[in-house]
Amino acid sequence: MSTAYLASTALMGVLVIAVVAWMVRGRRWYQYSPGASTSGWSPAGDRESRFEYADRPLAWVAAFAVLVVGLLVGVVASISGPVETQSIAGLAVAVVGGAGLCGYLLFGVYLSATRRGHPRSLAVAESATVAGVLFLIAISFQLLA
Secondary structure, three states: OHHHHHHHHHHHHHHHHHHHHHHHHHOOHHHOOOOOOOOOOOHHHHHHHHOOOOOOHHHHHHHHHHHHHHHHHHHHHHHOOOHHHHHHHHHHHHHHHHHHHHHHHHHHHHHHHHHOOOOHHHHHHHHHHHHHHHHHHHHHHHHHO
């Protein structure tokens, strides 16, 4: 039974490599260069009203400190205390940590794509592609274990 899983994984790996090679060779993406904006509209004016705290470093430091203290309390609760508290706190730490890691990765892909000049729709597609690849890797590891 595990031989079938290994063969299936190898076949899907070859298929993924073939699709990536076809995509890289199929389009001249390396000649892309973002053009300068000719419109007079600037997103900075609209951004100020929606995300007024996003540009303040103190807000980011405070959010990070709250997250770290919350995870620290969760880890301490999952190590010590009654069994019910340990299981609930361990699950909460795992969920918050996993969501934080996935959010950090997907937002990082989105942000780096938009900074390279890609439109937002393409940046969302790249972020969704990374999420899908990570999901397939997790399923492959789960099938092999």
